[in-house]
Amino acid sequence: xxxxxxxxxxxxxxxxxxxxxxxxxxxxxxxxxxxDAGVSPALVHYHFATREALLAEALDYSYNYAEERRISSGSxxxxxxxxxLEAMLEGCLPTSPELHDDWLxxxxxxxxxxxxxxxxxxxxxxxxxxxxxxxxxxxxxVAAGEFARCDPDEVGDRILALLDGVGVRTIIxxxxxxxxxxxxxxxxxxxxxxGLSVSPxxxxxxxxxxxxxxxxxxxxxxxxxxxxx
Amino acid sequence: xxxxxxxxxxxxxxxxxxxxxxxxxxxxxxxxxxxDAGVSPALVHYHFATREALLAEALDYSYNYAEERRISSGSxxxxxxxxxLEAMLEGCLPTSPELHDDWLxxxxxxxxxxxxxxxxxxxxxxxxxxxxxxxxxxxxxVAAGEFARCDPDEVGDRILALLDGVGVRTIIxxxxxxxxxxxxxxxxxxxxxxGLSVSPxxxxxxxxxxxxxxxxxxxxxxxxxxxxx
DNA sequence: TAGTTTCCTGAACCGCCGTTCAGCAAACCG
DNA sequence: CGGTTTGCTGAACGGCGGTTCAGGAAACTA
Numbered sequence: 442x443x444x445x446x447x448x449x450x451x452x453x454x455x456x457x458x459x460x461x462x463x464x465x466x467x468x469x470x471x472x473x474x475x476x477d478a479g480v481s482p483a484l485v486h487y488h489f490a491t492r493e494a495l496l497a498e499a500l501d502y503s504y505n506y507a508e509e510r511r512i513s514s515g516s517x518x519x520x521x522x523x524x525x526l527e528a529m530l531e532g533c534l535p536t537s538p539e540l541h542d543d544w545l546x547x548x549x550x551x552x553x554x555x556x557x558x559x560x561x562x563x564x565x566x567x568x569x570x571x572x573x574x575x576x577x578x579x580x581x582x583v584a585a586g587e588f589a590r591c592d593p594d595e596v597g598d599r600i601l602a603l604l605d606g607v608g609v610r611t612i613i614x615x616x617x618x619x620x621x622x623x624x625x626x627x628x629x630x631x632x633x634x635x636g637l638s639v640s641p642x643x644x645x646x647x648x649x650x651x652x653x654x655x656x657x658x659x660x661x662x663x664x665x666x667x668x669x670x
Numbered sequence: 671x672x673x674x675x676x677x678x679x680x681x682x683x684x685x686x687x688x689x690x691x692x693x694x695x696x697x698x699x700x701x702x703x704x705x706d707a708g709v710s711p712a713l714v715h716y717h718f719a720t721r722e723a724l725l726a727e728a729l730d731y732s733y734n735y736a737e738e739r740r741i742s743s744g745s746x747x748x749x750x751x752x753x754x755l756e757a758m759l760e761g762c763l764p765t766s767p768e769l770h771d772d773w774l775x776x777x778x779x780x781x782x783x784x785x786x787x788x789x790x791x792x793x794x795x796x797x798x799x800x801x802x803x804x805x806x807x808x809x810x811x812v813a814a815g816e817f818a819r820c821d822p823d824e825v826g827d828r829i830l831a832l833l834d835g836v837g838v839r840t841i842i843x844x845x846x847x848x849x850x851x852x853x854x855x856x857x858x859x860x861x862x863x864x865g866l867s868v869s870p871x872x873x874x875x876x877x878x879x880x881x882x883x884x885x886x887x888x889x890x891x892x893x894x895x896x897x898x899x
Numbered sequence: 900t901a902g903t904t905t906c907c908t909g910a911a912c913c914g915c916c917g918t919t920c921a922g923c924a925a926a927c928c929g
Numbered sequence: 930c931g932g933t934t935t936g937c938t939g940a941a942c943g944g945c946g947g948t949t950c951a952g953g954a955a956a957c958t959a
Contacts, residue, residue: 449936465781467696470916481938486918488936545784552694552781554842555774561843568844598836598847598855605838606831613783614790615797618827626827678906699946710908715948717906 450488452478457499462545466496466553500546504567507543512574522582523637529578530627533571533604535612536620544612572597582635589636596634603627679717681707686728691774695725695782729775733796736772741803751811752866758807759856762800762833764841765849773841801826811864818865825863832856 456477460469471492475482489495511532519525535541554564576597582588607626610618632639685706689698700721704711718724740761748754764770783793805826811817836855839847847855861868 463785465696465785467694471918472916482917483919483939484937487938492917548777548780548784551777551838551842555777555838556692556694558843564842565844565846568839569846572846595855595858598851599832599859602832602835602839602855603828605835606833607827609780609784609834609838610797610831613780613793614787615794617794617798617801622827626824626831629824630828700948701946711947712909712949713907716908721947 449478449480449484453480453485453488453495454499454502457495458503458546459542461496461499461503461549462542466500466549469496471495500550503543503546504550507546508567508570510539510543522578522585522587523635526578526582526631526635527628529575530600530604530624530631534608534620534623534627536624541612544608548609548612568601572601575600579635589634591634599634600627600631603630678707678709678713682709682714682717682724683728683731686724687732687775688771690725690728690732690778691771695729695778698725700724729779730792732772732775733779736775737796737799739768739772751807751814751816752864755807755811755860755864756857758804759829759833759853759860763837763849763852763856765853770841773837777838777841797830801830804829808864818863820863828863829856829860832859 453474456474457469460474460477464470471485472482474495475485478485485495489498511529514528514532517528519528532540535544550560550564550567554560572594576593579588579591579593579596583590583593604627607618607623611620611623628639631637682703685703686698689703689706693699700714701711703724704714707714714724718727740758743757743761748757761769764773779789779793779796783789801823805822808817808820808822808825812819812822833856836847836852840849840852857868860866
C-alpha cells in the first residue's frame with residue numbers, strides 16, 4: 442500500500458525483520474509475515490527455500506542495516522572527538538523507536554547465540570566491529586590530546602559492556618533504569634574514564650514520560666586543557 | 671533414576687528449568703520435559719493446568735533458587751568487605767556450569783521481558799534486589815573506611831551494567847571476551863571505583879581452555895590506608 | 900471389606916503451521 | 930502469433946505438539 446512499487450521479496454524481508462523484533466525468531470510465523478507483506482504464504486516459499494533461510498537472510502540484512510545507521514548517524518556534524526563519541530553512545534542506546542527495535546534484535550542475537558554455536562562467529566564479528574569503532578575513536582581522541590591517556594581497547598570493552606548493561610535494563614522497562622538514567626550513567630562513566638567534563642545542558646526533566654522523546658540530559662564536553670604524556 | 675524418591679511434580683519442575691535454560695521458553699516441548707522427568711505427558715497436565723502455567727512456575731522457582739545460591743555463596747568466609755564483594759562478583763558471572771545455566775535463564779528473562787509487559791515487574795524486582803545487594807555492601811564498605819567514598823547507588827548500577835555487559839559476551843562465546851577477561855574487566859573497574867588495589871594473585875594462564883575451571887586471575891585487596899571525609 | 904481419593908497412563912483429538920503442488924495470468928521472447 | 934519464463938495464488942498435505950479423556954492401580958479411609 443505505502444510503496445506498491447517495492448518488489449515483493451524486499452517487502453517480505455522487511456516484514457520478517459519487523460516480526461522478528463516483535464515476536465522473536467522462534468515466535469515468528471510465516472503466515473503473518475506474508476500477511477504483513479501483502480502476499481500469500483506460498484510466495485514466501487517461492488522466494489525463500491525454507492523458513493530458516495528466510496530468517497537468516499532477514500537477520501543478516503537487518504544487522505548490517507542497523508550498523509550502517511549507527512555509523513552514519515555519528516559522523517555527521519563532528520566538531521570534536523567528544524561530540525562524535527557522544528553521538529556514538531546515543532546511537533547505541535534505545536533512544537528512538539528504530540533503535541529500540543535494533544535493541545530487540547540485539548537481545549534476539551544474544552538469545553540465539555547463547556545456545557546456537559553457529560551464530561557465535563557472526564555475533565563475535567558484530568562485537569568486534571563495534572569494539573573497533575569505539576577503540577579507534579578513543580585512540581584518535583587520545584592522540585589529539587582531547588581525551589586522557591588510557592588503553593583504548595580496555596576502555597572500549599568497558600563502554601560496550603556498560604551500554605549493553607544499561608540498555609538491556611531500559612528495554613525490559615526497569616523503572617529504575619529509565620532512558621535518561623541510562624544515558625546519564627554511561628556519560629558519567631565515559632567522562633570519568635576519558636577525563637571529560639559532564640555539563641548539565643538542559644535540566645533532566647524528572648520522570649521521563651515516553652520513549653520517543655529526544656531529551657537532552659548531560660553533555661560531554663572536551664577538557665579545555667590538553668594534556669600529554 | 672537418580673532420586674526415585676523425589677515426587678514427580680518436582681522432577682517435572684526441575685526438568686522444565688533445565689530444558690528452558692537449554693532450549694528457551696518457546697522452544698521447550700512438554701513431551702521432552704515429561705521424558706526427562708520419566709513420566710507421561712499427560713501427567714504434566716495433571717499437575718499443571720497448562721504449558722504456560724508450568725513454565726511460569728518453573729521460572730519463578732529457578733530465579734529464586736538462583737538468587738539463594740548467589741547470596742549464600744558470597745557470605746561464607748568474609749574477612750573483609752573487599753573479599754565479600756569479590757565473591758559477589760564471582761557469583762554474578764558465568765564462572766561455573768550452574769552459573770552458566772543461571773545466565774542462560776537471565777538472558778531468557780531479558781528476551782521475554784523485552785516483549786511481554788507482564789514479566790516486567792518481575793524482572794524489575796529481580797534487578798532491584800540485585801542492586802540493593804550490591805549497594806548495601808558498598809555502603810558498608812564505605813562506612814568501614816575500606817572503600818573510597820562514592821554514591822553506592824550509582825556505583826551499584828555501574829557494576830550491575832558491567833556484569834551484564836561482559837557476562838553476555840562471555841556466554842555467547844565471544845572469543846574477545848573470555849571468562850578471564852570478563853573477570854579482569856569487572857575487577858579493574860570496581861577496584862578503580864572503590865579505590866582498591868588489584869593484585870595478580872596467580873598469573874592468568876593465557877587462553878583459558880574450558881569453562882569449568884575456576885582459575886584465579888586478579889584479586890581485590892583492601893586499601894591499606896583507610897581514608898575518611 | 901467396600902468406597903473414595905490420589906497418581907498416573909495410553910490413546911486419541913485437533914488446531915496450527917511449514918511446505919508442496921497444480922495451475923493461472925502477465926510479461927517476455929522469437 | 931505461439932512458446933516459455935516469471936511471479937503469484939488457493940488448496941491441500943503432513944506432522945508436530947498441546948490438551949483431553951476414559952480408565953486403571955495403588956493408597957488411604959471408615
